Amino acid sequence: MREIGVMGGNRYFGKRLIARLLAAGDHVTVINRGSSAPPAGAVHLVADRNDGNSLEKALGSRTFDVVVDQVCYSPRQAEIARRVFAGRTRRYVMTSTVEVYEYEDSADLVREDAVDPHAVPVDLELPWDEPEFLEDHYGEGKRQAEAVFAADPAFPYAAVRVAHVLGGDDDFTGRLQHYAERIRTGEAIAVPPVNRPATYIHVEEIADFLFWAAGEDFTGPVNAASHGPLTTRELCEAIAAHFPDGKTLLRPVEAGEVSPFSFGRSYGMDNSRATLLGFTFGDARAWLPRAVAETLGSDRP
Known part of the structure; x- marks a missing residue:
């Protein structure tokens, strides 16, 4: 039985991921602010991820095989997570986004190396705590969050760059x-x-992908998109x-x-890296x- 921590993840494809983990027999701990309870069978920890002390207190002595971070939107949040989970997890999977490529205008499908997180400058002093700023700089926040994990990795990590998600009766x-x-x-x-x-991906397919990624050992950015723009x-x-x-x-x-x-x-995202790693996308x-x-x-x- 694996110990899996999920940051956020109580709606849309996050709750589908949790259901898959539980069905596989994993012991799942969901960490959020307490606005909604996780599915039956998961442990619920209430913490403010923007407050390192709150997160450490909620975690106590818990350790994980994998942490899947569904709600990391800024470099400040990434810096806190990197510090708090150092020594607590063997692997970290961050849900990133196609929006990291917002400045890559190409008719060709974009590969992961178009945005190298090692080359992205990080500015922790920007007003990341202001909701309007964070919303207006969604892609930049994700880029810099990836850069924080890449610059000084405290654990093996992967950043899943998710295509636009469609489907489900709860969109x-x-x-x-x-x-x-x-x-x-x-x-x-x-x-x-x-x-x-x-490029797009079905809500069930991205839940499948994140479940698969949690059990793999690849690191760095990976595009998750169905075939066919x-x-x-x-x-x-x-x-x-x-x-x-x-x-x-x-x-x-x-x-x-x-x-x-x-x-x-x-x-449009090129999904060949994930395909070569072993995941089969739909059309x-x-x-x-x-x-x-x-x-x-x-x-x-």
């Missing part, structure tokens, strides 16, 4: 519903003049299948806010209709 983002409402009513959908594709038009076509009387109207805009999953630059076009049906749920006619 709290409302992004597909944004399209569904506009298609249903015939309202225009704002997109960039040049609208680039992106999708365009905004393809997303709309899958949604429109549920609204036969609706209308898809994509309206290019030169300035201002565009719809979610509409990108002026490519967000996004194969699971997209199911993901849309799951997410729209009662919104469908």
Whole structure:
């Protein structure tokens, strides 16, 4: 039986990961602020991860085979985690994001070495504790968090760069519903003049990937994305299948806010490293209709 610590992870693909760990017979300890209890069978520790003393007090003498950190958004949080979990875990898996590549504009699928965490400067003095700043600098926060673990690793670590996640009846983002409402009513959908594709991953697939990653020994960044980038038009076509009387109207805009999953630059990730390491990805076009049906749920006619 493995001892697994999960930081956060009580919703969306995090709760699916916990369910997989428990089903595999692992002893799971969930660490969060106490806003929601973990699934039955997991130990619950209440702590503020932004406060090293709070985290150390909650952990006590516990040690882990693996820690999966679902909620590390800044270098400050990474620095605290690196210090607190040094000597407490044999492996650390951080959930990162495709947004680390926000400045890598390429028509080709982007490989991990496009953003080397060893080369990313870290600034702990930025206002990372301010929610608005953190939200506006999501990709930068993740880049610098990766850099903290890479610069002086206190344990073997991996950073899973997650593609945009779709599917499930508990998608709290409302992004597909944004399209569904506009298609249903015939309202225009704002997109960039040049609208680039992106890679995606199903909510169940990323839970599978994180479960798999927890049991492997590779280190460093790894991209997690299904095969086959999708365009905004393809997303709309899958949604429109549920609204036969609706209308898809994509309206290019030169300035201002565009719809979610509409990108002026490519967000395509190369998944060959994970594939060579042994994980088998699905094809996004194969699971997209199911993901849309799951997410729209009662919104469908």
